[in-house]
Amino acid sequence: MAPVTGVGDRMHALVERLYPLCRSITGDGVRATLDVVGECLPLEVHEVPTGTQVLDWTVPQEWNIRDAYIADPAGRRVVDFAASNLHVLGYSVPVATTMPLAELREHLHTLPDQPALVPYRTSYYTPTWGFCLAQEVLDALPEGDYEVRIDSTLADGHLTYAEHVVPGQVADEVIVSCHTCHPSLANDNLAGIAVAVSLAQELAQQTPWYTYRFIFAPGTIGAITWLARNTERVDRVRHGLVLACAGDRGQLTYKQSRRGDAEIDRVLRHVLAVSERPHQVNEFTPYGYDERQYCSPGFDLGVGSLSRTPYAGYPEYHTSADNPDFVTPEAMEDTLAACREAFAVLDRNRRYTNLSPYGEPQLGKRGLYDSLGGRSDAKQAQMAMLWVLSLSDGEHSLLDVAERSALPFDTVAVAADALREAGLIKAGGG
Amino acid sequence: MAPVTGVGDRMHALVERLYPLCRSITGDGVRATLDVVGECLPLEVHEVPTGTQVLDWTVPQEWNIRDAYIADPAGRRVVDFAASNLHVLGYSVPVATTMPLAELREHLHTLPDQPALVPYRTSYYTPTWGFCLAQEVLDALPEGDYEVRIDSTLADGHLTYAEHVVPGQVADEVIVSCHTCHPSLANDNLAGIAVAVSLAQELAQQTPWYTYRFIFAPGTIGAITWLARNTERVDRVRHGLVLACAGDRGQLTYKQSRRGDAEIDRVLRHVLAVSERPHQVNEFTPYGYDERQYCSPGFDLGVGSLSRTPYAGYPEYHTSADNPDFVTPEAMEDTLAACREAFAVLDRNRRYTNLSPYGEPQLGKRGLYDSLGGRSDAKQAQMAMLWVLSLSDGEHSLLDVAERSALPFDTVAVAADALREAGLIKAGGG
Amino acid sequence: MAPVTGVGDRMHALVERLYPLCRSITGDGVRATLDVVGECLPLEVHEVPTGTQVLDWTVPQEWNIRDAYIADPAGRRVVDFAASNLHVLGYSVPVATTMPLAELREHLHTLPDQPALVPYRTSYYTPTWGFCLAQEVLDALPEGDYEVRIDSTLADGHLTYAEHVVPGQVADEVIVSCHTCHPSLANDNLAGIAVAVSLAQELAQQTPWYTYRFIFAPGTIGAITWLARNTERVDRVRHGLVLACAGDRGQLTYKQSRRGDAEIDRVLRHVLAVSERPHQVNEFTPYGYDERQYCSPGFDLGVGSLSRTPYAGYPEYHTSADNPDFVTPEAMEDTLAACREAFAVLDRNRRYTNLSPYGEPQLGKRGLYDSLGGRSDAKQAQMAMLWVLSLSDGEHSLLDVAERSALPFDTVAVAADALREAGLIKAGGG
8 A cells, every 4th residue: 555645744743733742641631632632533531540459550649730940040930841841850749949059959850961952751659859951051050049849739630541443353452552651752652642543544444354452551550551451351462563753764663572473573574574674673672662561471462562763772762852853754654654564464364274175276167277367467366376275274374375485465365365255265274 | 326327328218219209188198108118117007087076176088189280371281290299289179270370370379589499388178279389480471371280189088197116114105206298398207207217116126115106197187186096095105206307407406395394305405415416405385296286285295396407497498499308318317316315315214212221321242332443434333323322212313313413324324223133222212 | 700719729739639540440549539539528439349230231340450561671661550550551451471572562552643642541341451652662662572561450349439419409409420430631531520629619618509419430331320320319410510621721612411402501501602701512422421321312311511622622632641731720710610600500590480470560669670770780680670570481591581681690680589589579380
C-alpha cells in the first residue's frame, strides 16, 4: 500500500496540538490528551482510583498543577511553568516560600553538558519538589532571595488510561501500546501516540483477522494497571507492539520481545529486511518502555517495541530539545508504513494443512495451472503454490514459506488463498 | 574404489543408443528404452492401465507416433519427425491437413533467443498439436499453404515403468530414481539413466546392507504412479536419490531433501566436502525432478537429487543442443563415483552402543592396542577406536564420529568393525 | 580477587621438591609424593590391592625400583637411574646381565630428532625392560659387552591414590583431578598437582557452595579405580576439572567436556573470554588425560580439562626437557587465577525464580532503587537487578544473565543476593 497522502502532516499537527498539555502519570493533563485523541478515535477511558493495588504496585495519588514559578529578587519570573511544563519536577509537592539562591539550588535540576536545554525530571514516589532549567539561566541568576511557588495538588483521585479496539474476525488480540505520561516531549511520546492513532484509523477501514487493541496509558504504572485489570484477556494477546520515539529523523529500530523468536519478532525482522530500509534490530533488554511490563517473565508476551532512535539514544532525549521540530511528518509516515507492512504480514500469517499431501496435487485440472501462461508473475504465482503445498504441514506458517522460498509474502498469501479456495489446503494444523 | 576403467565410455555408448528413441510419459518409446536398459540389468517392467487413479492424478491415454512433418508449398519436408523427435509437441493429437503459414504459426514453437535450436515442448493434459523448430528455419519459410501431418494415436493403453532391485541384508530400502520420459535429450535424462545402470551393476557385485531399488519411470506421473502402488513399501524407504542431468561438464550439485537434515543429505554433503570436488549443495525447492513427489509433505522421504548443472540451469536445457555431445564419459564417471562414495558411507553408517561404557575398556588385553606399533595409520586406527567408543551411545552414527573426529569415514568404519568383533560395541541403540 | 603474593613461588618450590621422586602408576614414589602433598593438605590416602577388578581393568602388580644402570665395557655407568629416573622404562622387569651393544640396542629408547633429550617411556601391561637415553649418548657408545642391571620388583601390592575434600554447603561435588604417575616431568604433571594444592588451600578458607573433591591419582588406571570405587558418588558430581600441563609458558587451553555444553564448559569459556587472556578453547577428544575416563559415555560427566599448552603439544613433552625450568611461577599463578575465577562463577551460578513475575516489582518501596543515586556503578547494579528479575524463570542461570546482559558476573550475583534478601527471588525452579 502506498502511504496515505497527508497522513504525516496530520500526525504532526496532532503532536503540535498535544505538545503544550502537562501530562504526568495521573491528572487532568492526561485526560485532556485523551480528549484530543478521542476526537480522532472512539476511546474507552478508564479511571482507576488512588490506592488500587495493581500487581506489585499501588495507584498513587493524582497530581495536578496550575502554576509554578521562581521569581528573582527583583520579582521577575526567571523560571515559569507557563513557558514550559518541563520547568517543574513532575509530581512536585506544593510549595510557596522564599529562600536564598544557595538553598534553592538543591531543588534545581540542570544539564551542565547541554547548558541551553531544560531537563525533564520526575519524582513520582518520593515526595519532594523541584524546578528544571537551563544551566545558562541558572548561571545568570544573581544571589539573593527568591520567591518559589508551586501551585500543585497531590490528592486521592484516579489514574487515567484509554483503549480503542478494532474488532477482528477472531478474539485473539494484537495490542499496540504507547505511553501518555510525558509532558512537553514530542518524540517521547507524542509521535508514538500520533502513529498509533493513524494506524488505528487505517485498521478500522478493514476487517482484520485479529482484534487490535490500542492502549494509551502512562508508562510503567499504566501498563501495570492495564495488566492487573486484564489478567484474563492477557491469555488472548497473541502479539503486541510498543510504539515510542516514533518520529525522529533516525533509522527504524525494532527491539525484540523477551522471547526473541515470537512471531512479532519474526514479522518485524522480515518486513524491515525486505523493505531494504536502513534499520536495526536489537535484543530485548529489561529497560526501555512498557515492553518491560508486557515481557515480564510471568506474562512473557510476544510484544516488541518499534522506535526510530531508541530509548535514551539521542542527545535531545528527556530535554526541552525534544520539541515538535525534532519530529518530522516523513519520519512518522515511515514508522506508520512499517507498522502497516508488519500488520499486513502478521494478520495473514497462518499455518495451513495440505489436504492432498501425497505427491503433488494436479493443479491443471483445477484451473490453477492452465491459466498461468508464461508471464514471470504467473510463474512466481505457480512457484508460490508449490511452496505453500510443500510446507503446509501444519507447522510452517506463510512467513516461513515466504522466507524459505524468497518469494514476497503477499505472493505467498495470494497463492494460499487460491489453494484454500480450491480445497487443497485448510487453515490450521492437521 | 578406483573408477572402473571404461565405464564412462560404456555409459556414453548407452546414451547414444537411447538417444534416437521417441520417449514420452507413455508409449512404445518408453518400452523400447526399457528393453535396452533390460539388456544391461534385469528389470521388472510394470504396465499401468489408462484411467488408473494414482494419488490425485489419473493415468492418461497412451501416446504413440509413427511419423510427422510439415511440407512447404513445394512439397519439401521442412520440419520432419524423422530427423528429430523433438520436432513434434509431445502428446500431439493427430492432424492431417493443409493450412496457410499464418495459421500454422499458432502451432509452431521456437526459441527466438537461440534461433538455431529446436525447443522441447509437451502438452500432456491439454489436447492440442504442434511442431517445434529452429527460429531460423521458421524465418526462412515462404508464405503459402503447408501440408501438416502428425500420424499419432492417443488411446487407452498403459503407462510403463520398470524397477531393478539389488537385494541387501535388510529390507530397508534405498531408492534411486530417474525419469525416462524425455525424447532426444541426452543430459536430461539419458545420462541419469546411464549412471543409474552402472551404479546398479556395481552394487550387484556386493552384498550391500540396504536393499537398493532403481526406478525408471516417467517424470511426475511416473513417480506418482510408483508411490501410489507402493504406499506400504514407502515405509521401508530409508533414503533415496534422484539422478538427473548427470552428464554435463558442470560441477556436481546436490539438492537436499525437503527435510534438509536427512541422512542422505548429511552423507552427500560429507562425501562432496571430503572429496574436495568443486560442488554445490542446494536447499530443497518444490520444483525440479521427482524429488518433488518423494518429498511431498505426506511422504517427506529422505530423498535428495544429484545433478551436475541443475534443472533448467544451462542454456542447452530442453533444446536440441542437449545431445550426446553435451555429455561426457568423464562427467558421468564422476557422477557415478560420487554415488559410489556416498553409498559406501550410507551403507555402513550405523549407530552403535558401547557395551563397556564406564571408563575406557582396556584395548590392550584384547589385542586392539598392542598390535598397533607406532605407525601413523596405526595411531589413526587407535584414535578411531577411541572415538567410536566415546560416541557409541546409540545416538551418534559413524558419520557423526567421522565428522567430529575429522578422521576418514572408512577408518572409522574399520575401527567399528574391530570393536564389534571384540564384543565392545553392538549395532543399534542401548 | 588479586593473586596471593608468593603463591607462584610456593608452587614452584613444590614442583622442585617433587621432581626427583620416581613416580609410576603404583609404588613408593607415589606414596612419597602424597606424603609431600599431605604436608600441604590433609589427604585421605587409599591403597587398592593388586588384582582388584576396576571397571574393565584390573589393578596391576606394584612396581618399585631401587637402582638401574648400564655400564660400558670399561665399567663406567653410561646410563644411570640415579641421575634421572627417566632413564628406566617404567615398569621394567628386573634384569642383571651382560650383553653386546647390538643386542642391548633393542632395549634402548632415544629421540633421534631431539638427540640431547632423554625420552619418557613405559610398558605397564606388557612385561619387558628397557632404558631411555639421549641419542647422542647412544651414538658415543663403543661396541662391546655392557653390564645391564635393573633392581626393580613387580609384586602384588597396591595402587595408591589420595583425596582431599573441601566441604561445601551442599553435597553436590566438583572434582579436581590430576595425575600423579609421571616421574621426573615437571609440567606433566607436577605443575598440575601444585596448582591443585594451592586451589584447595584457597577454597578451604571459604565456605563454598559445592563440596570440592581433589583427586590425586595415577593416570587412566587411577581415574578408573576412583570411578569404580565411587559409582554412587558419581551421581553427585556436578562439575569437574582435570588439571594437567599447568605450568608452561604457553597460553591457557580449555578442553571442553564430551557434552560440550556442560556448565563447566560455559563457565570456563566465559571466564577466559571475559578475562581477555589469550587462550584457546578446544573440543573434546577421547585422548588426553583423565577427562577420557570421566567423560566416557557411561559416566559422561561435565568434566573439562585446563592446561596451558595442551597434551603432547610442546617439543619438551615426555622428555627430560620437561624439567622445573620449563615451568614458571607466573604461569602456575595464572592457571591458579583462572581456576579461582572459574570456581567463583561456578560456585555462585544458580537459577532463581522471580517471586513477583507479573510486571516489574516496585524496587523503590523495598529500598532497592532509592539508594542508587546516579553513579555509574549504581546504574549498573540496577540494570543487573532488572536483568535478574527478567530472566529468573527457573531456567536461566546467573551466568545466562551475565552473558545476555554483558554485565560482569559478580555484579549480577550481587544483584541476585540483594533481590533474594528482599524476598523477590528464590533459588531453584518455580
